[in-house]
Amino acid sequence: MEPVKIIGAGLAGSEAAWQLAQRGIPVELHEMKPQKMPPAHHSPEFGELVCSNSLRSDQLENAVGLLKEELRRCGSLILACADEHRVEAGGALAVDRHGFSRAITERVKGHPLITVVEGEVTAIPEGNVILASGPLTSDALAAAIQEKVHADYLSFYDAAAPLVTFESLDMDHAWFASRYDKGTADYVNCALSEEEYAAFWQALTTAQAAEVHGFEDQNVFEGCMPVEVMARRGVDTLRYGPLKPKGLKDPKTEKEPYAVVQLRKDNAQGSIYNLVGFQTHLKWPEQKRVFSMIPALREAEFVRYGVMHRNTYLNSPKLLDRYYRLKADPRICFAGQITGVEGYVESTASGFVAAVELANRLQGKPPVDFPQETALGALALYVSNETVEQFQPMNVNFGIIPPLGYKVKGKRNKNAELSRRALEILAGLEV
Structure with missing residues (x-):
């Protein structure tokens, strides 16, 4: 079997590579670091956290807490490494950023089905590919993507704390x-x-x-x-x-x-x-x-x-489907912040969903359709929702998850019930 080519070894690309390899699919993971370092990056390790070291709330009353728990239950590499390198931060999941990135790098490089190729990719490869090049996609690859999608990029600027x-x-x-x-x-x-x-x-x-x-x-x-x-x-x-x-x-x-x-x-x-x-x-x-x-x-x-750095993302509702595939050319998937998901955990989730669908497709299995009641499904369906007119990056939130259909007193109680429902649904899926 021809290896799937993944561009970028950030959170989304590393997660995607791991999920494909764990399902028996060979992977060729391309990372331009350390040969070429983006302006906001400092480490050659995979999964580098550029801004905060917090993956935000770890409580099920919070939508990102639910998304983390769904990923944990589905065997996420990124969440496993985050839990192993947790530092105390109240109700949040914060990590020792260097230990976290080092653990991701060691596991990805140590997988027998993952081949790491260093160096910049300047064109979209042939065959099945996941573009997880991130919000700091190099100019050459960004130009190749723009030519492929025939659509304008949207861009914003992101900042890191001292x-x-x-x-x-x-x-x-x-x-x-x-x-x-x-x-x-x-x-x-x-x-x-x-x-x-x-x-x-x-x-x-x-x-x-x-x-x-x-x-x-x-x-x-x-x-x-x-x-x-x-x-x-x-x-x-x-x-x-x-x-x-x-x-x-x-x-x-x-x-x-x-x-x-x-x-x-x-x-x-x-x-x-x-x-x-x-x-x-x-x-x-x-x-x-x-x-x-x-x-x-x-x-x-x-x-x-x-520091301040450029972030770039696609007008995904016009371009991508619920599996983060390019509608006009489904052999090409996108993952991470370039899709318009915002946040470390959300980027991880996009890489996970894209990889699971691609692995199933290559093995002749039906896709896993994460329903909108789950955080994984809600995020993918928001990004691919063609009715969204003014698309901008967004964190996962309970507003994109369907309501319960019955009254629950108190916002925290209602959110906890939404999480309980999501995890019950997830347990019934074959992931």
Whole structure:
């Protein structure tokens, strides 16, 4: 059997390669790193997490928590590696990013049916192919894809948050806690008074941004908005967003501060923390100046500053079917953020679904039609929904899953019931 060619060894490509190989299908996995490094990447490992190290909520009352559990039950490589390299983050699943990527790389490279080919792919290969080249697809391959689909790309800009060392934090102005004391005390909470917040907001909104060709505020994906763009929407926007103090009492005062910056562990050792919600494209000296105005960060050592990079995705409802196949040429599948799914887990899910369908097709089996009641199915059906007129990247959410059809009191209870229904349906599928 001719090997399936997969372009890109990110989360989606690695998951797809693993699922195909586990089903007896040989795979040729092409990855341009380390020969050519995209601007936002730093490691040669597979499945590198470019932005946050959090895979978001792990609770079944949250749609991404349901999606994780579905993937776990279906034998996802990415979820297995994430669970093995978990770092404490309250109700979220966060990982030691280096251990996580290393584990993915070792397992993929160690599979007897997966051949890794290093180097840039500049054209769409012949035969069955999964294009999981990501939002940072190289210019040459992006041009080849655009020529193939005869449709305009949509693009947005994405931003990564800075990292600081724990030992450089001033814990006299911070404390460990999770919001509402939920789970373990995994976040460092940095308080700001009203006066400190006002000065910080003023500096943030007037700080000098790095030049990003073609960047405008309205082009930023809402789910990963630079903190300075968010701040410019109003003086209290941050206080009702990433800096909200709700559920965080300062143990020194037993009161909620005026505003709180949260830091989340970025590695298993707890030596590095990232600024939650502080994706940014300010110039690096400006980041040092402005973020050091946060009392707990006055002497902070920044081991990585925030960066801004281009993301590119397809107008998928016009181009792809529910298996992430190109309607005009079904031998070609897409997976990952290039399809318009947003988020690490969602990217993994797209690679999983594309690979399962392709494996079944090559072995003469019927496809697995994940129904819309499951998170896997709802996401695939949203991406391929031709009635979506203004398509933009979106995280999985309960709004794209059909309602229960009966009343359940309380939003959390209703979401838990939606998850229970989904997992029951999933158990009846032959995946």
